[in-house]
Amino acid sequence: MRRAGMERGEEGRGDNVASRIVMEAGCYRINQLDDPSRGRVFSGIQPTGVPHLGNYLGALESWVSLQGSYDSVLYSIVDLHAITQPQDPRQLRQNTLDMAASLLACGINPDRCVLFQQSQVSEHTELSWILGCLTSMPRLRHLPQWKMKSKQKNKGSVGLFTYPVLQAADILLYKATHVPVGEDQVQHLELAQDLARIFNNHYGELFPEPRALLSSMRKVKSLRDPTSKMSKSDPQKLATISLTDSPDDIGFKIRRAVTDFTSEVTYDPETRPGVSNLVSIHSAVSGLRVDEVVQQARGVDTGRYKQVVAEAVIQRLQPIRQEILRLRDDRAHLENILEHGAQKARELASPVLKEVRQRVGFH
Structure with a gap:
């Protein structure tokens, strides 16, 4: 659950508009049309502090x-x-708390959704244990997160190994029908689908099989290595734009962004990844199509174009930055929102887990 998580597709706009969901290769891809779908959405994001531009x-x-x-x-x-x-x-x-402040500043509204801290709803861990008893070790070994992270560390905890089972519990606990994910997380969602089927076959129909929502947004790349995605863990501090970066910081980072020796602004991710990344960012923050961005930049060299991109990013992020900084100073307000969200989440989760416990034979 990506943290975040939704990416790729056509070079989309940044407008916040209702989305039509279109079936595509076993998932649903979010297109920016006006036919809203009905159901229940669940997604999670890790508390890594303030998100970066790519997360947003x-x-x-x-x-x-x-x-x-x-x-x-x-x-x-x-x-x-x-x-x-x-x-x-x-x-x-x-x-x-920083993540809560950031989500609120970006437009997450507790009156329109349930925003909560996972650890405050104990039903997540109990359902995870039950689902873990229905999951085989070979099934988990083949999931990409375990293979990647255990290889990097040359070891891995039991928690990391069973991480996808907890993800499945997060989703199934609320009988979610749709989950916004990145394409690199689809295999983890497939585990949730499998576990819904396995549980239903063992104990009777209870869980819907959740479907992936893949957004039309292109992945934002590192400003210093445009072949890699933007990441908070990047050791190069100039590679990533945080939502709380000052206008001066944003301008400096974009001026130092890796491009190439051709001055013309074009969009060709294969041969010109650096300039293309700037075009993608400009398109996303301005709401213009990629071809419109390139057309407007005709006759502008990449040095001047970086300034144009920086101004567009600053304009888009400045209200968010100011709201994050304001909310961070009100810790009690953030804690109150998360507490109320957890209460709402428990009200939804408790009857589901009660039904699970009864079917499994606990009471």
């Missing part, structure tokens, strides 16, 4: 628009998932 354009904008497109929407700050990697407790608490 790749996932959070779509999260905002989904609030008006579905009968029920739940967004969780998944701190249980976060501790599969070592965490400083004080920093984890602060990162959770």
